[in-house]
Amino acid sequence: MVKICCIGAGYVGGPTMAVIALKCPEIEVVVVDIAAPRINAWNSDHLPIYEPGLDDVVKQCRGKNLFFSTDVEKHVAEADIVFVSVNTPTKTQGLGAGKAADLTYWESAARMIADVSKSDKIVVEKSTVPVKTAEAIERILTHNRKGINFTILSNPEFLAEGTAIADLFKPDRVLIGGRETPEGQKAIHSLKNVYAHWVPEDRILCTNLWSAELSKLAANAFLAQRISSVNAMSALCEATGADVSQVSHSIGTDSRIGPKFLNASVGFGGSCFQKDILNLVYICECNGLPEVANYWKQVIKVNDYQKMRFVNRVVSSMFNTVSGKKIAILGFAFKKDTGDTRETPAIDVCKGLLGDKAKLSIYDPQVTEDQIMRDLAMKKFDWDHPAHLQPLSPTSNKQVSVVWDAYEAIKDAHGICIMTEWDEFKNLDYQKVYDSMQKPAFIFDGRNVVNVNKLREIGFIVYSIGKPLDSWLKDMPAVA
């Protein structure tokens, strides 16, 4: 029986391995992690992450050929294929701080693999890493080896949160990079056989190591670039009276552009886009390519601009101050159908409003109060470390309350900010909402989910990203 061990039971390791176990009943899959609470949760009825369809997959194979364990060394030693899916945060100190990837967790995993192995292994990079990482990992593995052969592959993951299971069941492609040596090609073949259980052969792409590593960074940079492009257009739409949804639709019907990933928003969030672009920027700088680095840096700059532009709109519309005013924040996750808040634009918007002394009442159907308080207190990039290394949550923040009902958050508020496109925000009883608010009642829709005309008929003053401005907002000072 082939044995797979995955180091890192997070958003990638957990769902990916669960799907491999489901699709390959004759393979034993063990997911290991240093975080005992996470492993306990994977072994319980309350999985550590919210992801549609995940419970079902885990229930079908857990205890049969899918196991979760903290006994990292034992399971690594026994495995034929070791996936490494640990955190690769942005460095906060030292050389490359604020840009380069911190490979501490990866390196310690590689050293441990080298120490405990007693048989040949294929070691698979599942984490997103800088191009050329495989070379460094190979050195660590081979330097420590005791006659054991390690073959390294790059197999980056392209799943998106909220649709992880659907993405894993039917990936656009699986990418496997390896050395162009007989051992490298043999290892590629072995990993290809795993995915071939359910992925059509023409969707399994095999490349050299560096192409696979760089393709992951490039894919995220291109995706994020589309969002920053449409968000940049949204500012111009507001200035000219064009409607960004109409512009997106018009350009998206050109088959060379395509319709996906053209939704204007308050900004992109999530654990990957910013981190991976910063990493790409750093790699370009290290390779003496400042123009290329600056090109990609601009994607992040526009994203930061979009979040600040939103805060400025809120404050300037509400008579240039939100001091002491209750603002309801609807949604805190970085997108719908996930409880993940890593780099969510809600953090920057909330911090901006708190900086102007607003009182926030926050509601998200999947995010806990503890997580929100922690996010609002955390320093940039601290979130991307294993749980036991993160700062504890602060006891309280007098300006912030977290509630478990949208109407409760909205009651007596002066304004509403929609930060996540949860379906339930489209279907609120907006007449009831209006009646329960202070007047004038403002809605700032950061996700373009509400029906602007209907809400204006009710009496709201509505701001929706990239849409023709409310006459109220037109009279306000320019904020761009």
Ligand SMILES: NC(=O)c1ccc[n+]([C@@H]2O[C@H](COP(=O)([O-])OP(=O)(O)OC[C@H]3O[C@@H](n4cnc5c(N)ncnc54)[C@H](O)[C@@H]3O)[C@@H](O)[C@H]2O)c1
């Ligand atoms: N989240 C996504 O949607 C996504 C998608 C594609 C790629 N990625 C990449 O995959 C990697 C993992 O991301 P994630 O979202 O799953 O992170 P995560 O924080 O959810 O999970 C990482 C896990 O690794 C564990 N870990 C760290 N060091 C360890 C060690 N030495 N031994 C055992 N366990 C260890 C941590 O405790 C944590 O549970 C990152 O490089 C990320 O960029 C993420």
Ligand SMILES: O=c1ccn([C@@H]2O[C@H](COP(=O)(O)OP(=O)(O)O[C@H]3O[C@H](CO)[C@@H](O)[C@H](O)[C@H]3O)[C@@H](O)[C@H]2O)c(=O)[nH]1
């Ligand atoms: O048209 C769009 C599409 C997305 N977003 C925002 O962009 C962010 C990222 O969304 P999405 O890409 O759907 O989710 P992620 O889970 O971050 O997935 C991205 O990052 C992963 C980690 O590397 C990759 O594996 C995926 O392929 C890539 O889509 C979210 O805040 C979205 O709200 C927009 O604002 N407008």
